[in-house]
Structures are given as C-alpha cells and as structure tokens.
Amino acid sequence: MKDYRIVFEKKNNMKYISHLDLNRCMLRAVRRSGLPAWYTEGFHPHLYLMFPLALSLGIESICEVMDLRLTKEIPEQEILEKLNSALPNGLHAICVREPDKQTQDITSAEYSLELYAPEILDLHACWLEFFNQPEILTQKRTKKGMREINIKSCIQVEKISMKDNRLNLMLRLPAGNDGNINIGIVIDAFKNYAGKPILINYLCRTKIFCRNYEEFL
Amino acid sequence: MSKNKIEPFLLDVQKPSRYTGGEVGEIIKNKSKIDVRFAFCFPDIYDIGMSHLGMKILYSLTNQYENYWCERVFAPWVDMENIMRREHILLYALESGDPVKDFDFIGFTLQYEMSYTNILNMLDLAGVPVLQKDRGEQLAPLVIAGGPCACNPEPLADFFDLFILGEGEEVNLELLDLYKNMKDSGATRSEFLKKACQIEGIYVPSLYEVNYHEDGTVKEILPHENAPKIIKKRIIKNLNQCYYPEQIVIPFIEPIHDRISIEVLRGCIRGCRFCQAGFLYRPFREKSAELICQQGIALCKNSGYDELSLSSLSTSDHSQMEKILDNLLEYTEQEHVNLSLPSLRIDNFSKSVLEKITKIRKSGLTFAPEAGAQRLRNVINKNITEEEIFNTCQIAFAGGYTTVKLYFMMGLPTETDEDITGIAELAQKIVNLFYDMPERSKGKLQVSISTATFVPKPFTPFEFEPQATKEEILRKQKILKKAIKSKKIKISTHVSEVSQMEAVLARGDRRLCAVIYDAWKSGCHMDSWDEFFDAQKWHEAFRKNNLSPEFYANRTRNYDEIMPWSHLDYFISRKFLIHENQKAHQEQITKSCREYCAGCGANQSLGRACF
Numbered sequence: 142m143k144d145y146r147i148v149f150e151k152k153n154n155m156k157y158i159s160h161l162d163l164n165r166c167m168l169r170a171v172r173r174s175g176l177p178a179w180y181t182e183g184f185h186p187h188l189y190l191m192f193p194l195a196l197s198l199g200i201e202s203i204c205e206v207m208d209l210r211l212t213k214e215i216p217e218q219e220i221l222e223k224l225n226s227a228l229p230n231g232l233h234a235i236c237v238r239e240p241d242k243q244t245q246d247i248t249s250a251e252y253s254l255e256l257y258a259p260e261i262l263d264l265h266a267c268w269l270e271f272f273n274q275p276e277i278l279t280q281k282r283t284k285k286g287m288r289e290i291n292i293k294s295c296i297q298v299e300k301i302s303m304k305d306n307r308l309n310l311m312l313r314l315p316a317g318n319d320g321n322i323n324i325g326i327v328i329d330a331f332k333n334y335a336g337k338p339i340l341i342n343y344l345c346r347t348k349i350f351c352r353n354y355e356e357f358l
Numbered sequence: 359m360s361k362n363k364i365e366p367f368l369l370d371v372q373k374p375s376r377y378t379g380g381e382v383g384e385i386i387k388n389k390s391k392i393d394v395r396f397a398f399c400f401p402d403i404y405d406i407g408m409s410h411l412g413m414k415i416l417y418s419l420t421n422q423y424e425n426y427w428c429e430r431v432f433a434p435w436v437d438m439e440n441i442m443r444r445e446h447i448l449l450y451a452l453e454s455g456d457p458v459k460d461f462d463f464i465g466f467t468l469q470y471e472m473s474y475t476n477i478l479n480m481l482d483l484a485g486v487p488v489l490q491k492d493r494g495e496q497l498a499p500l501v502i503a504g505g506p507c508a509c510n511p512e513p514l515a516d517f518f519d520l521f522i523l524g525e526g527e528e529v530n531l532e533l534l535d536l537y538k539n540m541k542d543s544g545a546t547r548s549e550f551l552k553k554a555c556q557i558e559g560i561y562v563p564s565l566y567e568v569n570y571h572e573d574g575t576v577k578e579i580l581p582h583e584n585a586p587k588i589i590k591k592r593i594i595k596n597l598n599q600c601y602y603p604e605q606i607v608i609p610f611i612e613p614i615h616d617r618i619s620i621e622v623l624r625g626c627i628r629g630c631r632f633c634q635a636g637f638l639y640r641p642f643r644e645k646s647a648e649l650i651c652q653q654g655i656a657l658c659k660n661s662g663y664d665e666l667s668l669s670s671l672s673t674s675d676h677s678q679m680e681k682i683l684d685n686l687l688e689y690t691e692q693e694h695v696n697l698s699l700p701s702l703r704i705d706n707f708s709k710s711v712l713e714k715i716t717k718i719r720k721s722g723l724t725f726a727p728e729a730g731a732q733r734l735r736n737v738i739n740k741n742i743t744e745e746e747i748f749n750t751c752q753i754a755f756a757g758g759y760t761t762v763k764l765y766f767m768m769g770l771p772t773e774t775d776e777d778i779t780g781i782a783e784l785a786q787k788i789v790n791l792f793y794d795m796p797e798r799s800k801g802k803l804q805v806s807i808s809t810a811t812f813v814p815k816p817f818t819p820f821e822f823e824p825q826a827t828k829e830e831i832l833r834k835q836k837i838l839k840k841a842i843k844s845k846k847i848k849i850s851t852h853v854s855e856v857s858q859m860e861a862v863l864a865r866g867d868r869r870l871c872a873v874i875y876d877a878w879k880s881g882c883h884m885d886s887w888d889e890f891f892d893a894q895k896w897h898e899a900f901r902k903n904n905l906s907p908e909f910y911a912n913r914t915r916n917y918d919e920i921m922p923w924s925h926l927d928y929f930i931s932r933k934f935l936i937h938e939n940q941k942a943h944q945e946q947i948t949k950s951c952r953e954y955c956a957g958c959g960a961n962q963s964l965g966r967a968c969f
Binding site: 153165171 | 366368369373374375378379380381382608610611612659660661662663664694
C-alpha cells in the first residue's frame with residue numbers, strides 16, 4: 142500500500158466540470174487506467190481518492206491535487222502514463238509527489254486572471270479605487286444563508302499590470318480549512334463596484350501555499 | 359461553429375457540461391473525409407438522453423463506418439434555450455459544434471409522446487423549417503425519426519420526411535447508403551423519398567393520403583407514387599450477430615441512469631395486455647450468456663463504470679439467467695462493480711437469484727402488480743398471484759429487505775371500486791406479513807404504493823379501449839386514499855391531465871399535427887416536466903382546430919375501425935388483438951409465449967417458431 146500525490150491541470154472545457162463530477166470522472170479514469178487502486182475495506186468497498194482543495198466551476202488550474210492510494214509501489218512515470226491515457230482532454234497529470242505535507246496545512250492559493258471592460262476607460266485605476274476602499278463588502282453564502290463580509294484583508298495583490306487595455310492580476314486568497322475565499326466573489330465585488338460589464342478573459346489557479354508562505358507542492 | 363458562440367454564457371446556466379461535449383468515449387472525425395453526417399437528436403435534456411441505450415447503440419454503430427459521422431444533440435434546458443434565442447445561436451451537435459441544420463440527417467428518437475413539442479422546438483432552434491412541406495427540394499437536411507412511438511407516427515406526419523419502423527441496426531445503414539449514392543448523383547428530396555420508401559421498414563408519410571368519415575374516424579389510407587400499401591417493421595433476427603458497442607460516451611454530469619447497460623434479450627414472453635413494449639418489441643430473442651458476459655466485462659473495462667445493469671423488458675425471463683449471474687458475479691465482485699437487475703418478475707424471483715443480488719447491494723424491492731385484485735390482474739393478463747407476491751416478500755424480508763415499492767395502474771378496462779380498494783388490501787397484507795414474521799429484520803418497514811393512469815396504446819389488446827376520464831381517476835384516487843389505514847403504507851398518485859394528452863397523442867391521427875403545432879406555438883414544450891405542462895394551452899390548441907381530446911382518449915373503438923396506424927405492420931395481427939381483447943373482458947388469461955403460442959404473428963418476422 143502506497144500513497145501518491147498527483148498534480149494535475151484542469152483546463153479548457155474541463156473548467157465547466159464541478160468538483161463532484163470531477164471526482165466521479167477521476168474514479169473512472171483510475172479504474173480505466175489499470176493502476177492497482179486500493180479499495181476501502183468496509184461493507185461497500187470504494188476506491189480511495191482525496192482532493193484536498195476544491196476548485197469552483199469556471200476556473201482553470203495548473204496545480205490541482207489528488208491523493209491516490211495504490212496497493213503496491215509503481216514507478217511515477219508509469220502512474221503518469223497510465224493515468225494520462227485514461228483522462229479526457231483538458232485534464233492532465235503533470236507530476237507525482239510524495240504526500241509529505243499535510244492537506245490541513247493549506248492556507249492560501251494564488252490566481253492569475255485577465256479582465257477586460259469595453260466600457261471602462263482605465264480598468265487599472267478602477268481596480269485601485271475599488272481595492273483602496275476602507276472596506277470591501279460582499280455577500281458570501283454560508284451554512285446559515287447569505288452573510289455580508291468584508292474581504293478587504295483577505296485579498297493580497299501580488300502583481301498588477303495593464304496591457305492592450307486588459308488588466309492582469311495575480312491575487313492570493315485564503316484557501317483551506319481555516320477559511321476560503323472564492324475568487325468568484327472577489328470578481329463579482331469588483332464588477333458591482335465598477336457598475337459596468339467586466340469580462341473574464343482568463344482565470345486560473347496557479348499555486349497553493351501552506352503556512353509560512355511555503356509552497357504546498 | 360455554434361459551440362464557440364456559447365462559451366461566454368456557459369457560466370450563466372446550470373450544469374454547463376451539458377453543452378460542451380469532450381466526454382471520454384466521444385467520437386471525433388475529420389469532417390472533410392465524411393460523406394454523410396447524422397445528427398442523433400434526443401428530444402429531452404442531456405441528463406435523460408445520455409441514459410438512453412438505443413442512442414448509444416446506434417451512435418457507435420454508425421461511427422463504425424469511416425465515411426459516416428454520427429453526433430449527439432439534446433434539447434437545451436430552458437436557461438440555455440433563452441440564451442440561444444437571445445444571442446441567435448443555432449442548435450449544434452456536441453462533437454463538432456456545427457449547426458444541426460448543416461447535417462445530412464436530423465434523426466430523432468421517439469421515446470414518449472410528451473416529448474413531441476420538444477422536437478418542434480429543437481427544429482426551430484436549429485433554424486430548420488418545422489413543417490416538412492417548407493423544406494423545399496434540396497436533399498438535406500432530412501428530418502427522420504424512429505423508436506417505439508414511431509408505431510403510430512401520424513400525429514407527427516407533417517414534420518418528418520420519413521419514419522423508421524422497428525429496430526434500427528440494419529435499416530439505418532441501408533438508408534445512409536442509399537442517401538450517399540443519391541447525394542452523389544444530385545437527387546432531390548422527393549426523388550430520395552420515393553426510393554427510400556421501398557426499403558423495408560421505411561415509412562414516408564407524405565406519400566400517403568388519409569381520408570376521414572364524417573364521424574372523424576379514418577375512412578381510408580391511400581398510398582401514392584408506388585409507395586407500399588403496408589409498411590413492415592424491421593427486426594434483428596439474431597442478437598448474437600448484432601452489433602453492440604464496446605465503449606460508450608461517459609458523461610461528466612450524472613445522468614438519470616449512471617451505469618453500463620447490457621441488453622440481454624429483446625421482446626417479452628408475458629403478453630400483459632396493457633404493455634405496448636411487450637408487443638412492439640416481439641418476437642422474443644435472447645442474447646447468449648457468453649456474449650452477455652463478454653460484452654459486460656468489456657464495457658466495464660473500457661468505461662471504468664462501477665455499475666452494470668442487465669437490461670430488458672423482463673430480465674429474469676432469460677433462460678440462462680443463473681449462469682449469467684454466476685459468470686458475471688465472478689468478475690464484478692473482484693473488480694468492485696455493482697450488478698443491478700431491473701425488470702425482475704415476482705413469479706420467478708427465486709431464492710438463489712435473490713441471494714446473488716443481495717451479495718452485491720441491498721436496495722429496495724420493487725414490484726408491479728399493476729392491479730389490486732386477482733380478477734383485474736386476469737383482465738390485464740398480469741399473471742401474478744397474491745401468493746407469489748407474498749412468497750417473494752417473505753424471502754426478501756427474511757433476507758433483510760424492509761422497503762417494498764408497489765406499482766399500480768388506475769382506470770384499467772372493467773375496473774371497479776372493489777379493484778381499487780384491493781390495492782390498499784394488498785399493501786396491508788404485506789404489512790401484516792412483515793410483522794407476523796419472527797425472523798424479520800430490525801429495520802422499519804415501508805410499503806409505497808404508486809399509481810399511474812392507464813394509457814391505452816396502439817398494438818396492444820387495449821387499443822380499442824377508452825381511457826378513464828380525469829374525474830373518474832380523481833374519484834378513484836380518493837377511494838384508495840380512504841382505504842389505506844396503516845402508517846407504514848405511503849401512497850403517491852399523479853395528475854392525470856398529462857396522461858390524457860399522452861393517450862390522445864398515442865392513438866392520434868394526422869389532424870393532430872396542427873394541434874401539436876399550435877400548442878408548441880403557444881409555448882408548450884418540456885411537457886413531460888410537471889412544472890411546464892400546461893393543459894390549458896393544449897385544450898386551446900384543440901379548440902382552435904375543432905378537435906376534441908375526448909374523441910381520441912375516451913372513445914371506444916370498434917373492432918373493425920381503421921386505426922390511424924392500420925397501414926403499419928408490427929407483426930401483431932388485428933385478429934390476435936381482438937381475440938385478446940375479448941379474453942380480457944371474459945377475465946381469461948393467456949399463457950406466456952414459452953408455455954404456449956397464442957399466435958400473435960410475431961413469428962412471421964423470424965420465419966420460424968419463436969421457441
């Protein structure tokens with residue numbers, strides 16, 4: 142029995158697959174791959190797969206993580222080849238890692254995005270105005286219904302630039318068990334503030350971090 | 359490519375992967391090398407259509423041929439339909455993303471009557487004229503249909519170029535071959551249709567003239583242009599030599615049946631008099647045990663699915679069922695696959711079969727006695743006795759089952775109020791049986807009763823019978839609810855207005871084309887979804903065309919009446935249907951085909967005795 146941490150991309154049309162559907166898709170892919178998957182030993186045995194960090198619908202990613210348990214040790218290259226031969230276009234396993242870090246230690250994730258607003262003259266200035274508000278209030282869905290929260294302190298801008306009228310941002314947001322901010326609500330808050338249509342050209346999760354800014358992968 | 363235009367809106371709709379394609383198992387071809395493009399359209403949403411076995415078979419079969427490309431099309435859900443109409447995006451096929459109107463064939467499967475308005479809606483979304491006469495003389499696209507409801511396609515006659523009767527595995531390819539040849543020679547639509555109607559199993563409605571008596575019944579059906587007087591359905595004689603896919607398209611979202619289906623047999627030996635499928639799919643033909651296991655294992659391996667279902671009208675009627683289960687269980691247990699067996703019959707639900715199923719999964723028991731009293735079960739020829747029901751329940755309760763679902767019909771021919779209270783009595787006896795068993799399991803018992811309104815269908819012995827009116831059904835539902843005393847019994851009933859419209863469309867004639875058209879124009883679609891069915895609009899469409907639903911649904915037909923489908927031959931003789939209808943009224947049963955041949959006529963299609 143051996144645990145493997147698979148790092149995979151979720152791109153193009155695969156961004157329209159929900160987390161639950163991704164789970165079922167991966168289960169079948171592992172079964173098709175012919176890898177010796179380990180099954181739980183309860184009354185209804187099931188294949189052991191674990192996704193530490195869900196990704197919202199509509200977001201691409203180059204750093205998705207899936208923990209997989211096999212009944213025996215298999216060379217990493219073989220795992221990649223077998224898995225990739227079973228995956229649909231848009232899902233691609235990049236590498237296999239030792240599951241050395243605990244998934245509970247995940248604290249934040251980094252996103253790269255490109256926004257375009259045909260009706261806003263200077264989108265960069267508009268963002269700065271938005272971001273420099275004393276509070277950024279937005280609605281978050283919780284178990285007790287919709288709740289208003291201030292997300293200002295949650296957003297870390299790592300890079301910002303304008304090119305060809307397009308605003309490129311690199312943002313870091315809380316992720317993991319201790320609190321999660323969906324990049325979608327940040328963009329929605331910005332759209333609300335701007336009051337004019339803002340289109341998303343590109344939106345991708347690029348990195349996952351643990352405590353002390355250490356990369357998870 | 360329409361699919362590109364949809365991209366900016368995909369996050370505004372529910373379950374966007376309904377519209378993207380790209381699933382494992384999808385077949386992509388280089389369209390420059392394709393002679394004939396076929397858009398296989400399911401007139402309901404993706405989640406339902408992707409569960410349909412017939413589509414999986416015909417999709418893979420057509421794509422076996424290098425120069426043919428079959429793609430999938432589903433009705434968009436209303437959220438996406440609104441966007442498509444607002445943004446002028448034409449209905450497209452999932453594989454290529456190309457507009458359906460550019461295909462050679464637009465082929466619909468007719469699975470249930472209440473999907474008819476969806477067909478019109480999909481053609482309209484595709485930018486294809488809804489009426490056949492408006493499509494002009496250019497050859498493509500040909501709008502065609504097959505499936506069980508094609509046995510009476512008359513209410514759809516104005517919308518289709520042709521219908522395919524019976525099983526499609528052979529005739530579809532003959533049709534595509536003919537098309538390819540005639541396309542190369544520059545034929546027109548009507549030239550093609552005149553040739554196509556000579557293929558056995560192909561019905562071209564525009565080549566037939568229907569005249570009516572003053573009372574509204576059919577007077578005569580006249581073929582023109584040398585079209586055959588009688589059109590025979592097609593069957594596959596030997597299932598062991600019939601194509602079956604080894605890989606299917608695996609949806610990302612969960613369809614209603616999320617599993618591998620292996621067809622184990624076609625037809626049915628039972629002859630339940632209300633059941634259209636039991637007659638339409640005759641004769642009875644089995645697939646060999648070896649082939650069933652081989653195909654099941656291959657599909658599990660190729661797809662990665664962890665549930666395998668043995669599907670047919672009555673799976674336990676396969677003569678080698680125990681052998682199949684033994685062989686398959688050996689594989690499925692080792693590979694962690696659930697084996698599911700829908701369509702089991704009470705009377706041959708043996709202890710050993712039950713043990714084999716419980717090895718895999720413990721779900722509820724579902725029985726369909728259809729009628730509460732033995733007298734009425736004899737009328738409908740559902741040859742199950744109370745004793746058999748109790749025996750099976752006893753085995754099941756001892757095996758740990760605690761939920762029993764019972765399906766019944768209301769409004770059956772000759773039904774009395776005692777038959778209705780008989781439903782409650784039967785359920786009560788099952789409750790008593792459970793509590794009288796010392797070795798019953800500790801779980802809580804629940805017996806659910808579900809009742810549907812009986813819909814008389816063509817090619818059944820009840821095709822002559824009137825449907826009970828809505829008032830009558832509501833009255834009987836009240837009687838049943840009053841008769842139930844135990845809290846262990848739950849009952850669910852259904853509105854009968856949809857059933858009335860289903861009865862109208864099932865036995866309708868060509869004059870209903872205008873009604874369907876007007877109903878759709880006034881906004882009817884997704885009629886099989888309770889939240890969309892609008893009886894008011896349908897009734898208005900009838901009034902506008904001076905027709906009444908009662909004429910079609912609630913009228914008794916004489917034995918010598920010409921039916922709107924009388925020119926279609928499903929190898930079930932009128933003489934047999936009349937005889938069976940008489941026996942029903944005499945409360946006489948007919949034995950299963952395996953015990954005794956009742957002479958329905960289906961063996962003519964085989965050219966030999968069925969057994």
